[in-house]
Amino acid sequence: MKRIYITIMIILSVINCVAVDTLGLTDTYKGDEAKKKLLAAAKIGDYLTANAAFTEQGYTGSQLDSLVATQVITASIIDEAVFSIDESKYYKKKDVDNCAQVIQFLGVALDYDSFTTYLTNRTCRLSPNDMILDKNIGKSSNSGS
Template sequence: MRKILFVAMVSLLSFANCVVADSLGLSDSVKGSEARSQIKAAATTSNILYYGSVDPANAGIITALDLFLTDLYLKIDDSKYYKQSDVDKCVKDVQIIGLLVLDPSTTVATSDNCSGLKPNGEII
């Protein structure tokens, strides 16, 4: 009986830890590397749609340069976890503002939803 109680208590404490819950996918969080890839995918789509219609001959070069700048401006730690809803807001900004108003790299640098991404705090 003591072993079962001990295992149950350790399990409960482990799941209460934010890092464990994040890594198991039990919270509404996404790893930094996945957040980065989601934002870069949105930037790629916006770049191709915009530059493909404006300057098709140079769209590939401009897209590659803008993706490099987007990655440079992203202040995301690949090993930490971020709220999925915050990442979704940044992706939406890149898709809308990055396509219609600014380029995606400038959107990432200036949008509060992208430049203000904060990792989840650890509970230890």
């Protein structure tokens, strides 16, 4: 009887974990939301970087605005292809938010576009939570181990 009770408890625990992760009730973003956050941060970072670069080159007014807009649109198209986020999985909020900050601010400081910042920065090596048992439980999912 005791074994049946323990088996039932284990099964219910696993089902609960799956339900919580599937519904996104943990401290996570669903992949599509995570990607939107990263793309929004990238647009801000690319705007700031392009605006500073073209202003330094002497462009002003509508000419500056069109050059910056073209740069941001081009980078956004590349970002869509480069940002490797599985939109059906879940990612830790802290990891996604940290990556977004890196894309938004570090790229500007180093004069890099968003996709270069994303590809070269370890903070943006995001990995999704596992469905049944989160291999990243209690630690950052983008840490090496």
